[in-house]
Amino acid sequence: MKSILAFETSKEAFTHEELTNEMMGKLISYQQHLEQHFQLSTLPKGVIWTNDLLATTTFSNIPIPAFTREDFIYMSPQLEVWQSLLVSQLESKEMDEIHAFYENFSEEHLFIILAHELTHHIDLFVDEFDDERHDSIWFEEGMCFYLPRKFCLSEAEFQKITDIEQSLVNCFVEDYGMHSLDEFGMASYKGSVSSIMFDYWRSYIKVKSLIEYADGNVHHIFSLYKEWHEKGREIPLTKYFEESQK
Incomplete structure (x- = not known):
């Protein structure tokens, strides 16, 4: 799969290049797992990495900056954006432990979101x-x-x-x-x-x-x-x- 940086400035793209490369490298192992055990036969053409604003207003109108279509996965690699978004889920609920977890939402769990999007492409889903x-x-x-x-x-x-x-x-x-x-x-x-x-x-x-x-x-x-x-x-x-x- 191609890794495509779709940001509005080269500086913004450069900021996220290292993390996106790490994510794509890590995705290979999970991809192979899906191919061997869960009928992943056709890969998307690539992952389009973009910022949260472009993901939710230009590429889609879904308020979550990660989604997949037949040809491409779209995802924001902005860890701080995800941390803020996930904390906002709690609204005014007093859930200190969960609040702390989302404030410190890690790259490892961000990768799970990317892997989630790839999983949509397995042939075991009938739609x-x-x-x-x-x-x-x-x-x-x-x-x-x-x-x-x-x-x-x-x-x-x-x-x-x-x-x-x-x-x-x-x-x-x-x-x-x-x-x-x-x-x-x-x-x-x-x-x-x-x-x-x-x-x-x-x-x-x-x-x-x-x-x-x-x-x-x-x-x-x-x-x-x-x-x-x-x-x-x-x-x-x-x-x-x-x-x-x-």
């Missing part, structure tokens, strides 16, 4: 990039967090981020309710940062719980997802998984 995605966005988004975290983080780091996001779900449930994950769609991106991330947190927690119920067999969960799709998506995916566990 295509140009499809009008519905019904199962939560599954894809949750899995795109689970796989890189499980492969790239230590067990302690994996458990910590899981505990943080479970705490956030518990904290914000009164604000945003427990609507069905099957409703996760483009409308989910129209609220505040915390309301947007609420469904991401829930999706990750749900996928993790499904895999744990399957004794860690990720491919079994993918097979049920594919089965649901091939049967015509007659019932919501969340309900299909629930009935498969009976």
Whole structure:
């Protein structure tokens, strides 16, 4: 994959060149893992590294500066921007430990976001990039967090981020309710940062719980997802998984 620096000045590009090179080098190992185990057969043409303003106003109107399309991954490498954005998720909630974690959000966790975007390209997901995605966005988004975290983080780091996001779900449930994950769609991106991330947190927690119920067999969960799709998506995916566990 190409690494493309798309900043407004050469000085800004130079500032981020070292980090983006490190990220791209590290991505090779995860890419190979996906190719060997999760049917990554077609890579995007490259990663377009850009600043948060260009990512969210010029290249898209999504308020999160990382996303993927069929040909390219777009992402901001600005660690301080991510730290500020992630802290803003907490709004006025008093969550000192989580606040401190996001204030010190590391390059390692920034890499997980990049790996998340690459995971969207595996062939095990049945929706295509140009499809009008519905019904199962939560599954894809949750899995795109689970796989890189499980492969790239230590067990302690994996458990910590899981505990943080479970705490956030518990904290914000009164604000945003427990609507069905099957409703996760483009409308989910129209609220505040915390309301947007609420469904991401829930999706990750749900996928993790499904895999744990399957004794860690990720491919079994993918097979049920594919089965649901091939049967015509007659019932919501969340309900299909629930009935498969009976």
